[in-house]
Amino acid sequence: xxxxxxxxxxxxxxxxxxxxxxxxxxxxxxxxxxxxxxxxxxxxxxxxxxxxxxxxxxxxxxxxxxxxxxxxxxxxxxxxxxxxxxxxxxxxxxxxxxxxxxxxxxxxxxxxxxxxxxxxxxxxxxxxxxxxxxxxxxxxxxxxxxxxxxxxxxxxxxxxxxxxxxxxxxxxxxxxxxxxxxxxxxxxxxxxxxxxxxxxxxxxxxxxxxxxxxxxxxxxxxxxxxxxxxxxxxxxxxxx
Amino acid sequence: xxxxxxxxxxxxxxxxxxxxxxxxxxxxxxxxxxxxxxxxxxxxxxxxxxxxxxxxxxxxxxxxxxxxxxxxxxxxxxxxxxxxxxxxxxxxxxxxxxxxxxxxxxxxxxxxxxxxxxxxxxxxxxxxxxxxxxxxxxxxxxxxxxxxxxxxxxxxxxxxxxxxxxxxxxxxxxxxxxxxxxxxxxxxxxxxx
Numbered sequence: 162x163x164x165x166x167x168x169x170x171x172x173x174x175x176x177x178x179x180x181x182x183x184x185x186x187x188x189x190x191x192x193x194x195x196x197x198x199x200x201x202x203x204x205x206x207x208x209x210x211x212x213x214x215x216x217x218x219x220x221x222x223x224x225x226x227x228x229x230x231x232x233x234x235x236x237x238x239x240x241x242x243x244x245x246x247x248x249x250x251x252x253x254x255x256x257x258x259x260x261x262x263x264x265x266x267x268x269x270x271x272x273x274x275x276x277x278x279x280x281x282x283x284x285x286x287x288x289x290x291x292x293x294x295x296x297x298x299x300x301x302x303x304x305x306x307x308x309x310x311x312x313x314x315x316x317x318x319x320x321x322x323x324x325x326x327x328x329x330x331x332x333x334x335x336x337x338x339x340x341x342x343x344x345x346x347x348x349x350x351x352x353x354x355x356x357x358x359x360x361x362x363x364x365x366x367x368x369x370x371x372x373x374x375x376x377x378x379x380x381x382x383x384x385x386x387x388x389x390x391x392x393x394x395x396x397x398x399x400x401x
Numbered sequence: 402x403x404x405x406x407x408x409x410x411x412x413x414x415x416x417x418x419x420x421x422x423x424x425x426x427x428x429x430x431x432x433x434x435x436x437x438x439x440x441x442x443x444x445x446x447x448x449x450x451x452x453x454x455x456x457x458x459x460x461x462x463x464x465x466x467x468x469x470x471x472x473x474x475x476x477x478x479x480x481x482x483x484x485x486x487x488x489x490x491x492x493x494x495x496x497x498x499x500x501x502x503x504x505x506x507x508x509x510x511x512x513x514x515x516x517x518x519x520x521x522x523x524x525x526x527x528x529x530x531x532x533x534x535x536x537x538x539x540x541x542x543x544x545x546x547x548x549x550x551x552x553x554x555x556x557x558x559x560x561x562x563x564x565x566x567x568x569x570x571x572x573x574x575x576x577x578x579x580x581x582x583x584x585x586x587x588x589x590x591x592x593x594x
Contacts, residue, residue: 200523202562308465337548364558365551366527369534375516383516388527391535 163226164325164356165191168344170223172209172379183209185379186223187278193324196348196357198367201376208329214358215248216240227325245274245392249318249355251328255310257302257317263309264289264298267316274321274340278354288316292346308339315346319355326350326357332366344369404436404444409470409478412454416469425449430546433476453477496557500564513537519561 172184184206185279202208212218215226216232218377225232235243249270250256251252259268268285272278289298292312302310311331318326328347331339340363351357359370367373375383404426411417411425423441427434445468448454452475457467470478498516503514533547 202566228533324495345534362562364523364526364555368530368551369524370527373523373527377516379513381521385524385527386521388524388531391528391532392533394525394528 162193163190164193164228164319165189165358166224166226167210167214168224168226170210170213170220170225172206172213172218173221181333183379184213184220187376187379187381188223189374189381191325191356191358193356194351194354195372196351196359198370198373199358199360199376200362200364200367200373201360202362205376206379207376209379211291211327211329211358211360215250216244236400237269242274245321247324249320249323251311251314251326251331253330253333255302255314257310257314261301262299262301262306263313263316265284265301266313267320270317271321276318276321284315285320288320289313292316300393306339307335308342310340311335311343312346315343315350319350324355326355328357328359330361330363330366331359333361333363340366404440405448405482406478406481406547408441408444408448409453409481411473412468412470413475413478416467418465418467422468429542434546448474475525497560500561504568512565515561515565519558522554522558526551528559529554 167189169185169186169188170184170218171182171186174181174183187206187210189197189199199207199210204372213220214227216225216227216235228247230243232240232243257263258269261269264285266277267288268281271281271284276284285317286295286298289295292315294309294312294316297305297309297313300309305313311334315331319330326347331347332343335343344366347357347359350372359366361367371388373385374381407426407429408422411422411429419438419441423438424435426436426441445456445535446467447453449456449468452471454470456469456470481586499518500511500515527532529550530548533544533551536543536547
């Protein structure tokens with residue numbers, strides 16, 4: 162079952178000679194439990210693709226389906242509910258609210274969705290515990306390290322019944338050990354059935370994905386083959 | 402990879418048999434650098450010949466023959482650990498040569514050539530990342546060995562990305578003059594600075 166489908170999605174900004182085509186007929190499908198990475202240089206359209214997939218921006222052409230439902234046919238209210246309930250976002254700069262503790266930040270999407278505060282906090286704490294952050298629950302963002310902040314933002318992205326994770330350079334500001342930890346958490350969420358799209362220019366991040374799409378000038382130009390087993394790398398003489 | 406010094410390192414812990422050396426070598430390198438039996442015994446013979454290791458001296462070469470490191474071997478090992486490998490002169494990198502040749506060949510879609518290599522490298526990285534992800538928690542040897550491979554492949558991809566960007570800029574600056582010769586492209590890039 163596809164959690165996310167993009168059919169020939171295009172996006173242009175501006176008009177006439179100043180027109181910029183950010184995406185050109187991009188199609189992609191992400192199954193539940195799969196992680197797809199979209200790799201490309203700056204300006205290739207990666208972030209636009211993610212904001213359109215997350216219903217934060219409208220495409221100028223094509224169709225986006227989340228969990229089988231076309232975003233184009235949804236009311237603004239229904240889209241807002243979808244964003245609160247089903248989609249988790251992870252950004253490079255964490256986007257945590259400075260005035261809220263880690264636990265309050267994580268519980269926020271549930272509270273905005275009408276879940277009673279006590280229940281939302283309990284759910285938030287559970288996710289923080291799962292991510293090894295129980296002892297940081299009462300800390301404010303400025304009391305956390307960069308790696309901890311990003312783990313809190315992942316907790317916020319997966320709390321509740323989210324089924325689609327959209328991550329934009331999720332470990333861009335972190336050192337390689339913390340970056341790996343972030344990707345392990347996203348990968349673990351996928352193993353629990355969540356679908357994820359990670360956009361990045363970083364091959365080390367992209368290599369966590371089941372499939373990597375290459376974006377160039379707004380077009381998908383290539384993608385990786387299914388991942389081969391480790392045997393070919395661990396056999397004498399192979400890969401040398 | 403210096404099998405010779407890796408075997409000396411294992412012998413520095415105490416005398417060992419040939420088969421044991423091979424098994425420990427593979428375990429230490431997270432099985433990322435598998436050895437065949439022949440390589441182990443040939444290397445041990447050379448270590449013995451050079452006076453860096455000595456054997457029981459009895460019977461045929463084989464898995465049950467014991468080896469120990471000599472004081473000369475200890476010195477060799479310590480010197481090797483502290484000597485940086487020679488990275489000063491650029492290796493003759495086949496990939497670099499292919500891209501340089503592609504630039505000179507009229508009608509070649511160079512970005513497509515670059516992408517073919519990029520895709521292959523990303524696929525390799527996916528394989529290594531899977532191995533790391535599935536490894537037992539705390540298997541430090543494997544994680545370090547796989548990280549080394551990932552960083553190496555990543556650096557090649559970064560070079561391809563940078564080449565891609567440079568070629569794109571160079572062609573945008575002077576599309577006709579820049580092709581097909583690389584020296585012309587270089588000059589154009591130089592003028593932009």
